[in-house]
Amino acid sequence: MNYYVDVILPLPLKGTFTYQVTHDEFKKLEIGYRVAVSFGKRKIYTGIVQELHNKKPESYETKSIEFIYDNNKLITRKQIDFWNWLSKYYFVPIGDIMKAAVPSTFLLESDSLVIKKEISDDDYGKLSDDEFLIYDALGIQNLKLNDISQIINKKNPYPIIQKMISSGYVEINYEIKEKYSPKLLNAIFLNSSLFSQKNIEKSFSLLNNSPKQKEILLLLISLIKNKDYIILKDLKKTARFSNTTIKSLEKKGLIAIRKIKIDRNNILNDKPRSSNLLSKLQNDALKKIKKKLEKKDKIDRATKLYVKALDKLQEAHKQDRNNPDILNYLGFTLRKTGKFEEAEKYYLAGLKIKPNHNGINEYLGELYVQTGRIELAKERLAVLKNCNCEEYAELKEVIEKN
Numbered sequence: 320m321n322y323y324v325d326v327i328l329p330l331p332l333k334g335t336f337t338y339q340v341t342h343d344e345f346k347k348l349e350i351g352y353r354v355a356v357s358f359g360k361r362k363i364y365t366g367i368v369q370e371l372h373n374k375k376p377e378s379y380e381t382k383s384i385e386f387i388y389d390n391n392k393l394i395t396r397k398q399i400d401f402w403n404w405l406s407k408y409y410f411v412p413i414g415d416i417m418k419a420a421v422p423s424t425f426l427l428e429s430d431s432l433v434i435k436k437e438i439s440d441d442d443y444g445k446l447s448d449d450e451f452l453i454y455d456a457l458g459i460q461n462l463k464l465n466d467i468s469q470i471i472n473k474k475n476p477y478p479i480i481q482k483m484i485s486s487g488y489v490e491i492n493y494e495i496k497e498k499y500s501p502k503l504l505n506a507i508f509l510n511s512s513l514f515s516q517k518n519i520e521k522s523f524s525l526l527n528n529s530p531k532q533k534e535i536l537l538l539l540i541s542l543i544k545n546k547d548y549i550i551l552k553d554l555k556k557t558a559r560f561s562n563t564t565i566k567s568l569e570k571k572g573l574i575a576i577r578k579i580k581i582d583r584n585n586i587l588n589d590k591p592r593s594s595n596l597l598s599k600l601q602n603d604a605l606k607k608i609k610k611k612l613e614k615k616d617k618i619d620r621a622t623k624l625y626v627k628a629l630d631k632l633q634e635a636h637k638q639d640r641n642n643p644d645i646l647n648y649l650g651f652t653l654r655k656t657g658k659f660e661e662a663e664k665y666y667l668a669g670l671k672i673k674p675n676h677n678g679i680n681e682y683l684g685e686l687y688v689q690t691g692r693i694e695l696a697k698e699r700l701a702v703l704k705n706c707n708c709e710e711y712a713e714l715k716e717v718i719e720k721n
Contacts, residue, residue: 321375324348324384326356326366327399329418329426335369339381345371350399351392353425355385355477363464365426365477367394367417386475393425424484424491427464427477432492434461442488449479454488461492502581505551507565507574509543522573532568535560539574551576628652643669647679654686662686677703681710688721 322345325335338356340348348354352368363385375381402420406413418426435457446454449471456462456470467476483489512518526533538558542549551565568574629652636645646669653662666683669676684699696718703711 320373323372323374323381324368325370326354327369327417328358328364328366328414330414331412332414333412337376337381338384340384344384344387347387349392350396351394353388353393355388357382357385362430364428369399388477427480431464432461433457433464433467433480433489434492436488436490438488450483450488453479453483457489503578504581505576506548506579507539507551507554507576508548509539510573525571529567531560531564535564536568536573641672643673643676643679647676647682651682654682659686659690675702677706677708677710681714684714685717688717693718693721
């Protein structure tokens with residue numbers, strides 16, 4: 320029987336990768352163990368075991384793991400389940416989730432750069448033979464784990480380096496690589512001599528037998544008049560010409576073509592994407608999103624107004640505690656801000672003073688509908704039945720909709 324493990328690697332790649340293990344390794348390993356595995360031709364990565372099984376992959380030949388790091392698992396099953404959830408929810412490779420979740424000193428790689436730290440004489444005397452060789456070599460220059468493997472003549476230097484990191488003898492240097500790179504574009508610069516009328520006429524006489532070149536040169540002079548250069552790509556949008564035409568002008572010394580850097584972050588001249596470029600489904604979705612945002616904005620503004628009104632109504636209530644209209648407005652304002660229990664108290668207090676108050680009966684009925692108490696809402700409607708008023712019609716409509 321063959322034995323396999325699915326390993327999460329700290330790489331921006333989808334899913335896990337399957338490696339073969341021996342029977343003894345299979346018995347020792349559990350979900351959450353750290354293992355060193357080769358990936359690609361020469362690179363070694365630290366991965367986390369996600370599953371153990373006996374199913375051989377059909378699409379590729381499996382490699383064996385290099386070694387097992389620890390005697391205990393580093394990560395729990397619940398943590399891995401959480402990583403998988405994050406990966407699906409945010410559409411992020413689980414390897415990126417793992418790299419963010421696990422301290423970098425636990426994820427050694429063959430390209431990890433080891434740096435020497437200053438230690439005391441006592442600590443220096445405690446170094447093992449292998450640690451001594453590594454520490455002295457690091458005094459000359461920083462080393463990658465592959466280099467250290469050759470120095471101590473061991474295929475697996477990882478446990479030794481891990482111990483040296485824990486003891487504070489060395490550290491791993493993780494360089495932040497700048498992912499941003501400026502965009503390089505071909506730009507056309509005019510020969511400075513062409514800015515005088517005399518030289519322009521002289522240049523045109525050289526092009527008497529090349530009408531296309533003369534046409535493009537004239538266009539360039541008009542376009543670059545108030546600029547330093549023009550992007551070749553933009554020029555091709557303005558006029559039709561071959562690369563040979565431009566090369567010929569360059570060979571004659573009339574123009575120069577150089578690569579220039581364009582800042583990718585500079586969006587001042589970028590036009591927003593027109594919704595006309597979207598599909599019908601995308602346009603419909605965009606309209607719905609806009610409506611919801613507008614509705615949310617209106618609700619936010621209304622809530623602020625209700626909060627302001629509440630302060631004034633509470634002041635009025637202090638001065639006149641037996642006014643059913645004030646109690647009705649207090650209930651209405653609290654209901655609109657989602658405070659249903661407090662609103663109900665004010666409505667009921669108002670009905671004690673005036674049981675047939677049309678406004679309170681309608682609004683209390685609406686509150687009952689909002690809180691799922693339809694029968695109580697119907698009781699309020701019964702009170703309003705003979706009032707011959709709009710409050711009855713409005714409450715009835717709300718109840719029927721639910």
